[in-house]
Amino acid sequence: MTANTMNPSRTALLALSLALAAGAAHAAAPAAPAKGRTMQQVLDASQPGDWRELDPRNTIYLELERGRVVIELAPQFAPEHVANIRALAHSGYWNGLSVNRSQDNYVVQWGDPEEDAAKRKPLGAGAKAKLPAEFARKSAGLKTTVLPDVDGWAKQAGFVDGFPAARDSASGSSWLTHCYGTVGAGRDMAPDSSNGSELYVVIGQSPRHLDRNITTVGRVVQGMELLSVLPRGTGALGFYEKPSERAPIVSIRLAADVPQAQRAPLEVLRTDTPLFAELVESRRNRRDDWYLQPAGHINVCNVPLPVREKKG
Amino acid sequence: MTANTMNPSRTALLALSLALAAGAAHAAAPAAPAKGRTMQQVLDASQPGDWRELDPRNTIYLELERGRVVIELAPQFAPEHVANIRALAHSGYWNGLSVNRSQDNYVVQWGDPEEDAAKRKPLGAGAKAKLPAEFARKSAGLKTTVLPDVDGWAKQAGFVDGFPAARDSASGSSWLTHCYGTVGAGRDMAPDSSNGSELYVVIGQSPRHLDRNITTVGRVVQGMELLSVLPRGTGALGFYEKPSERAPIVSIRLAADVPQAQRAPLEVLRTDTPLFAELVESRRNRRDDWYLQPAGHINVCNVPLPVREKKG
Incomplete structure (x- = not known):
């Protein structure tokens, strides 16, 4: 086959096939090479116990016009912020507000765009105006799956309950890492100036320098592509300069407040299983024949965290 | 100031102010702390010799409907592919073709979407149908600014002529790293099946596992926000399922073929200077008061590569 006769779609399918999210169709399903299973083969071999249902008390739905x-x-990392976010979602605080910022290769951010504090929407009775900073927590009590790979930003990196995380044995503390899809609570200069009403999501290269400098509250498990394509704002830091550019928030609801039939029946892959370790290895050293040079390394922010519709 | 009275825009400006690209306005310009200069202060102190003009023979303009x-x-890394890309741009090969793929947190890709090889647009007389793989090259002859920070994916990472790159002393080879904005040439199963007519750009977390598995040809220095917001394709690997979803390519031209008045008069910061080393350090350990916990580390894909309009 000459390059000139390549089918471009097929080329790309083969060329970058392991970029597939869990469950997406393969153009070609190669047999398992002796050297190990591909990610798809690992997932195909998963058992029900390798998956975990999302807890509706710890799940929020951000409804944009497009989906x-x-x-x-992650209440285990930011209990006070998560409690506030639950309260804000329960009261409908964000409904009718907007995504106000989209900075390329960094974050989108939503909340009340009102500049005049006096005119801002009240948080409502159930939410606290002031919270402690929750940048990190004690490692004790967490079940951490530590990656053997060097991290650089932290002494150890890995996963806690499905979240990318890191820890430091000297300080005995753990924190969520800023990866693509990580959700955090914007703050002012004071460490304790966030209350969870202003949230951001990472849409670019992992900004790990934010780790332990701001409160992280969770991660996007589905729908990142709705946030990542929002036009970038042309103001400083990617803020939209005109109100009409903002992306309206139809609603943000706690899944537990949503009728069962309207919930997203999602399961996420557990990160504390032998199967997950095999999945990581399938990405550390790609198994399909396209790869000539297995990386031999992986970063916590490069590990896919598969999500699927709950069966049955 | 209570959290409830925070001005959300100002909050964010302060909260994430160091995410600013070079030259963007600061909401507040803090005085230089004794501990070191911020990135903006470093850039403000730059001299003309710290910058380098883009060479119009090594610059292409991808014109989309929005900009x-x-x-x-990077001919020093992929001379044959770059020669082909120059020829394809010169002959107008891509004009009227389209961006056919947008996969979230991975790549966008353009070329001829035609599935039937017989119906595909001819490459034209100046371009070769077949090229050698150019995944890496000998390190000899390259001036590499090596980061002291551990990389994980490679023994050494840093910058060559303004490009993020890595090298391996055992093999004596160097290659461009897959960072946000890196441009590569899609290939089929055969290592030498790319010819530069099908190009991709990284729009997400650095897919470093692609390093040394595919030919990288350069990087986007301006306009990433036009590519990164393209709606994600719903087909496998982010391919658009309907032709109408594709983003038309108005033209791709070699800057040298564009009248001077229509060129983008850009300069990029040199990466082989003491000033650049100071810039890296300003990002490795953030200097402004917002940061409580300096990272003490940086990854090659997290270092900003400033670009500015040429003065005068």
């Missing part, structure tokens, strides 16, 4: 973004909250 | 994407080619 739903599903966010899993 | 121009400027790509710097």
Whole structure:
């Protein structure tokens, strides 16, 4: 086959086939090479116990005009912020507000765009105006799947309950890492100036320098493509300069407040299983024949965290 | 100031102010702390010799309906592919073709979407149908600014002529790293099946596993926000399922073929200077008061590569 006669779609399918999210169709399904299974083969071999249902008490739905973004909250890392976010979602605080910022290769951010504090929407009775900073927590009590790979930003990186995380044995602390899809609570200069009403999502290269400098509250498990394509704002830091550019928030609801039939029946892959370790290895050293040079390394922010519709 | 009275825009400006691209306005310009200069302060202190003009023979303009994407080619890493890309641009090969793929957190890709090889647009007289794979090259002859920070994917990572790159002393080879904005040439199963007519750009977390598995040809120096917001394709690997979804390519031209008055008069920061080393350090350990926990580390794909309009 000469390059000139390549089928471009097929080329790309083969060329970058392992970029597939879990469950997407393969153009060609190669047999398992002796050297190990591909990610898809690992997932195909998963058992029900390798998956975990999202807890509706820890799940919020951000409804944009084009669809739903599903966010899993991490109360084990930011209990006070998560409690506030639950309260804000329950009261409908964000409904009618907007995504006000989209900065390329960095974050989108939503909340009340009102500049005049006096005119801002009240948080409502159930939410606190002031919270403690929750940048990190004690590692004790967390079940961490540590990657053997060097991280650079932290002494150890890995996964806690399905969230990318890191920890430091010297300080005995753990924190969620800023990866693509990580959700955090914007703050002012004071460390304790976030209350969860202003949230951002990472849409670019992992900004790990934010780790332990701001409160992270969860991660997007589905619908990132709705946030990542929002036009970039032309103001400083990607803020939209005109109100008409903002992306309206139809609603943000706690899944537990949504009728069962309207919920997203999602399961996420557990990160504390032998199967997950095999999945990581399938990405650390790609198994399909396209790869000539297995990387031999992976970063916590490069590990896919598969999500699927719950069966049955 | 209570969190409830925070001005959300100002909050964000302060909260994430160091995400600013070079030259963007700061909401507040803090005085230089004794501990070191911020990135903006470093850039403000730059001299003309710290910058380098883009060479019009190594620059292509991808014109989309919404604006121009400027790509710097790297002939020192992929001479044969760059020669082909120059020829394809010169002959107008891509004019009227389209961006056919947009996969979230991965790549956008353009070329001829035609599935039937017999119906595909001829490459034209100046371009070769077949090229050698150019995944890496000998390190000898390259001036590499090596980061002291551990990389994980490679023994050494840093910058060559303004491009993020890595090298391996055992093999004596160097290659461009897959970072946000890196441009590569799609290939089929055969390593030498790319010819530069099908190009992709990284729009997500650095897919470093592609390093040394595919030919990289350059990087986007301006206009990433035009590519990164393209709606994600719903087909496998992010291919658009309907032709109407594709983003038309108005033209791709070599800057040298464009009248001077229509060129983008851009300069990029040199990466082989003491000033650049100081810039990296300003990002490795953030200097402004917002940061409580300096990272003490940086990854090659997290270092901003400033671009500006040429003065005078």
